[in-house]
Each structure stands twice: as structure tokens, then as C-alpha cells.
Amino acid sequence: MRILVLGFTGYLGGHVVEHLRALPGVRVLGGGRSPDAELDIDLATTRTNRLAKTLASAAPDAVINCAGSTDGDPVTFAEVNSRGPAVLCAALREAAPSARLVQLGSAAEYGPGTPDTRVTESAATRPVTAYGATKLAGTVTVATSGLDAVVLRVGNPVGPGAPPTGLPGRIAGLLCAAGLDPDAVVRLGDLSAYRDFVDVRDVARAAVLATTAPGPLPPVLNIGGGHAVPVRELVRALARTAGFRGRIEEKGGGSARSGGVSWQCSDITAAGDALGWRPSYTLDDSLSALWAAATTADAPSPRPEGDRTP
Template identity: 70%
Template sequence: MRILVLGATGYLGGHVAERLSALPGVRPLYGGRSPGADLPVDLATARPGPLAEALAALAPDAVVNCAGAVGGDPVVLAEVNARGPAVLCAALREAAPAARLVHLGSAAEYGPGRPGERVHEDGPTRPAAPYGATKLAGTVAVAASGLDAVVLRVGNPVGPGAPAAGLPGSVARALLRSGPGPEAVLRVGDLSPYRDFVDVRDLAEAAALAATRPGPLPAVLNISGGQAVEVRELVHALVRASGFTGRVEESAGGSARSAAVGWQCSDVSAARAALGWAPRHTLADSVAALWASIAAEPLAAGPGGVR
């Protein structure tokens, strides 16, 4: 089975590609802007016709689209998160209409949740910022494509190799730079919001199941831990894992996107029914793996502190 992973050199795509490579009978193919990719492509600028020709040559049985942008101005977000999936769907309809498409969406598409409640896939979508809005546009493009497609609406990924662009990775790197002394200060933003974290390895397992599962799948499936956790709990778990003995100050400015969403939690029962999937890693597992991966990196220069 030939499965093309787009964005295979990114955080999520790298874990998905690694999981697929471990499956018997699966040959992963890699797409993206990196040299040596089986499909050299940037979905933000690709044209449907040339992309269709390249896809036809590869003849994938399934495509997992992990390409996406989490930061940048609204134009960049729209090009990558909205235009990209639409172009991919148009090309697949021409080149490989029978291929399964697995697209990674985001729980940010839901927007603010109601405290104490888990949102189902048919819940209202009210994204609070351009990121969630552009991810929702990508989901709509995939769902309306007529392809054999499923969108995995992913919670907040955490685990080994988390990038500095997200809170878990940025906090871990700030702790690494801060040092162990009691005089050290870790400055963060407001840690009171609740988020639904999912281990990146569990996400990779869900993507692999969705790509290889025979038969039709629902248009959208929530992939998350299924539990709302105060962000403060994540940060203090990282503090404990790092051995940091200084002070944590919630004095830095946080992102407007995070401030607008005080509660986020998804119901994952549909993914359990459709894929036989459930999250296996606890938050403690994720934090331990994240810290081990960051601690093994070359020490980053610069003062501690995250936003």
C-alpha cells in the first residue's frame, strides 16, 4: 500500500511517517519542500494541474495531509490551511479519485467551548481567530470534495520533538535555557485556560488507522485526549520533569488566540467506534517524552521566558 504523507518533515507529519513506516505492507512516500521528497510540492502555491500530474505518477492508495501553518499573518494562514487542501482535493479528483485522503484539521475550528462539556463532531464551529477559521475552511474543502476523505480534528499535540512554535515546546526550551538555580525565573502568560492535549504518537496512530482502514469513514473525527487539562498543570509537569527550582511567573503576554478560548475539550467516542482508536499515553507520558527529546537538543542560546 502506497501512502503519501504531505508535510512529512514537520512535527506531526514526521511522527505520522514514522508510524506508517513501521506497518507491514505499507510503503510511505514523502511530499513537501524538502530535497529528496518523492513529491516536491508547496500546497500554498501549487496549481491543481501540475500537482495532478505528479500525483498520477506516484499513484498513491492514500494521502495523509499533515501540511499546515500555525503562525503567520492571515494571508499565510489562508494560503496554507485553506487554499492548500482545496488544491490537493482538486488534484486528487483528477489523478487518484479512489485514494483515501486523511486531512489533519484542528480543534481550534470549534472555538470556545462550554466549561465542563466535550464537543462532538457535529457541534457548532465558531473559530476565535484566523488560524481556526482557515483550518475550518480547509475542513470544508475536504468534506465537500466528493473524495473518500476524513478530517481528523486534532486537539493540542504534545510529546517528543514538540516545536518551539507551540506552548509545550517553547516552555521546555525556556526551561532548558534557564538553568537549575533557585534564582531562575520562567515567565509565561496566563496558564488558567483548559486545553485537550493529545500525545503526538497517539495522533500518528489515528492517522495510520484512518489511512489503512477499509470502508467508508465519517467526514470528521475528533482526535484528542478527551480530557480538559488546565495549561498550568502541563507547565508545572514540565517544571518537575526538568528539575527547575526557580520561580514561575505568569507575567508575560500571551497570545490573543489562546486568551479567547478558556475551555477546549473534545469527545472522542466517534473515533473509537470508527477506527478502534483511543489515546494511550497519559499527559505524564507525553511530558516525560517531550522533556527527554528537548534535553537531548543542543542548548539554545538566549534568555529564558516564553510568551
Template identity: 75%
Template structure:
């Protein structure tokens, strides 16, 4: 089975690629912007006709689209998350109409959840910012394409290689730089929100299951941890894991996008039924692996970009 991974060098894409490489009977094809890939492409600027020619030459049985933008201005987000998905669908309809498309969406498409409740795939979509809105536009492009396609609405992915731009990856690197300095003070934004964290390796496993399953798959599936965790708990767990001896100060503020969503939790029943999937790794496992990936390299080492939901980050940034 020939499976093409787009965005293969990103946070989620690299884990999907690794998982496929360990899957028997699969030949993994690499799609990225860098030279040397099986398909050199930037979906933000790609033209459907030329992309179709390249896809026809590769003849994939399935495509996993991990390409996406998590930050930047609304135009950049729209070019990658919305236009990119639409161009990919148009090219696949022409070049490989029978190939299965697995597209990584985001729980941010749902918008604010109601405290204590989980959201199913049938819940209304009410994104509160350009990121969620452009991811939703990408989902609509995929689900209305007529292709054999499924959108995995990913929660907040965390684990080894988490990007520095987001809270878990950024905080891990700040704690690493601090070392054993007991006078170090790390100031963060408001940590009172609840998020559905899911290990990036569990997300990769879901993507592979969706790409290789011979039976039809529902058009949208939630892929999350299945429980809401207060962001403050994530910070405390990572601090313990790192053995940080300094002080954490919660200064308030943070990104407006994250502040608008106080609760986020996905119902993952449908993914369990359709794919036989459920998360295997808990938050402590994810943060231990994240810390090992950071502490094993030089301080301040940058992480890789990825895809998923939004959460307040140091300095007002966000992680999907």
C-alpha cells in the same frame, strides 16, 4: 499499500511518517518542500494541474495531509490551510479519485467550548481567529470534495519534537537553557485556560488507522485526549519533569486567540467507534518524552512545526 504523507518533515508529519514506516504492508511516500522527497510540493503555491500530474505518477492508495500553517498573517494562513487543501482535493479528483485522503484539521475550528462539556463532531463551528477559520475552510474543502476523505480534528498535540513556537516545546527549551540555576525566573502568560492535550504519537496512530482502514470512515473525527487539562497543570508537570529549581511567574496576558477560548475539550467517542482508536499515552508520558527529546540535544534546539488546537504560549505565541 502506497501512502503519501504531505508535510512529512513537520511535527505531526514526521511522527505519521515514522508510524507508517513501522506498519506492515505499507510503502511510505514522502511529500515535502525539500529536494529529495518523492513529491516536492508547497501546497501554498501549488497548481492543481501540475500537482495532479505528480500524483498520477506516484499512484498513491492514500494521502495523509499534515501540511499546515500555525502562525503568520491571515494571507499566509489562508494560502496553506484553506487554498492548499482545496488544491490538493482538486488534484486528487483528477489523478487518484479512489485514494483515501486523511486531512489533519484542528479543534480550533470549534471555537470556545462551554466549561465542563465536550464537543462532538456535530457541534457548531465558531472559530475566533484566522487560524481556526482557515483550518475550517480547509475542512469544508475536504468534506465537500466528493473524495473518500476524513478530517481528523486534532486537539493540542504534545510530545517529542514539539515546536519551540508553542508553550510545551518553548517552555521545555527555556527550562533546559536554565539548567540548575535557582535564580532563573521564567515568565509566562495566563495559564488558567483548559485544553485537550493529546500525544503526537497517538495522533500519528489515528492517522495511520484512518488511512489503512478498508471500511468507510466518517467525514470528521475528533482526535484528542478526551479530557480538559488546565494549562497551569501542564506547566507544573513539565517543571517537575525537568527538575527546574528556579521560579515560574504567571504574568498574565498571552495571545488574544488563546484568551478567547477558556475551555476546549473534544468528545472522542466517534473515533473510538470508527477506528478502534483511543489515546494510550497520558500527559505525563507526553511531557517526559518531550523533555527527553530536548535534554538529549543542545540547549535551544528548535523543534518541528505541526498541526492541532491553540494554547497560550510564552511571549504571546501559540501552539496548535
């Protein structure tokens, strides 16, 4: 089985590739802008006809699109998160119409959640940020493409290799810098929001299951931990894991990417029914692995969700 992974150098893509390479009979093709890519593909700029030629020569049985922009301006979000899936779908229809497409979406597409309520795939989508809106545009394109396609709406991934563009990776970096200094102060924004955290390795496993599952799948599946966790609790738990002896201060607002969403929690029942998938790592497992990777001197510097940096 030939599986093309776009954004294979990114945080999610790297874990997806690692899981795929453990499968017998699978040939993994890496696509992106990285010098290590077997296929030079930039979904933000390439034309449909050129991508179709590349896909025809690669002849993939499946494509997993992990490429995306999580930290940037609205134009970059639109180019990568919206235009990218549209070009990919058009090229696949022309060059490899029978290939399965697995698109990694985001729970940010739902927008504000209702406290104590898990959101299902049929819930209304009301994104409040450019990131969420452009990810939703990509999801709509894939879901209505007529291809054998599924979008995995991923919660808040956490675990080894978390990039500094996301909260867990940023906190790990700050704690590394603080060390064991009892007078150290880590200053953060408001941590009162609730988020659904899911281990990046569980996300990768879900992507592999979606790629190899027989028969058609629902157009959208939630991939999350299934529980809303106070962000403050995650920060304190990571601080304990790090042996942090200083002080954490909350001042100012949260990130623009997650602003306006105080509660986010996904119902993951459908993923269990369609893929036989459930999270296998606890949040403590994820934070321990995150910290272990962050404190490994020769650990590679992780990239964000996709491979926007060559």
C-alpha cells in the same frame, strides 16, 4: 500500499511517517518543499494541473495531509490551511479519485467551548482566530469534496519533538535555558485556560488507522485526550519533570492563536467507534518524552505542523 504524506518533515508528519514505516507492505512517499522530499509539492503555491500530474505519477492509494501553518500571518494561514486542501482535493479528483484522503484539522475550528462539556463533531464551529478559521475552511473543502476523505480534528499535541511555536515546546526550551538555577525566572502569559492535550504519537496512530481502515469513515473525527487540563497544570508538571528550581511568573495575555478560548475539550467517542482508537499515553508520559527529546544534544530541531521551511 502507497501512501503519500504531505508535510512529512513537520512535527505531526514526522511521527506519522515513523508509524507508517513500521507497517508491512507500505511504501511511504514524502511530499513537500524539503530537499529530502521525493515529490516536490507546495500546496500554498502549486497549480491544480501540476499537482494532478505529480499525483498521477505517484499513484498513491492514500494521502495524509499533515502540511499546515500554525504560526504566521493571516495570509500565510489562508494560503496553506485553506487553499492547500482545496488544491489537493481538486487534483485528487482528477488524478487519483479512489485514493483515501486523511486531512489533519484542528480543535481550534470549534472556537470557545462550554466549561465541563466535551464538544462533539456535530457541534457548531465558531473559530475566533485566523488560524482556526482557515483550518475550518480546509475541513469544509475536504468534507464536501466527494472523495473518500476524513478530517481528524486534533486537540493540542504534546510529546517528543514538540516545536517552539506551541506552548509545550516553548516551555521546554525555556526550562532548558533556565537549567537548575534556583534564581531563574520563567515569565509566561496567562495560564488559566483549559486545553485537551493528546500525545503526538497517538495522533500519528490515529492517522494511520484512518488511512488503513476499510470502508467509508465519518467526514470528521475528533482526536484528543478527552479531558480538559489546566494549562497551568501542564506547565508545572513539565517544570517538575525538568527539575526546575526557579520561579514561574504569569504576566500579560496568552498567545493570539489561542486567545479568547478559555475551555477546549473534545468528545472522542466517534474515533473509538470508527477506528478503534483511544489515547494510549498519559500526559505524564508525553511530558517525560518531550523533556527527554528536548535535552538530547543531537536531537533534530523540530518544525511546526507542516513543512513551510525548506
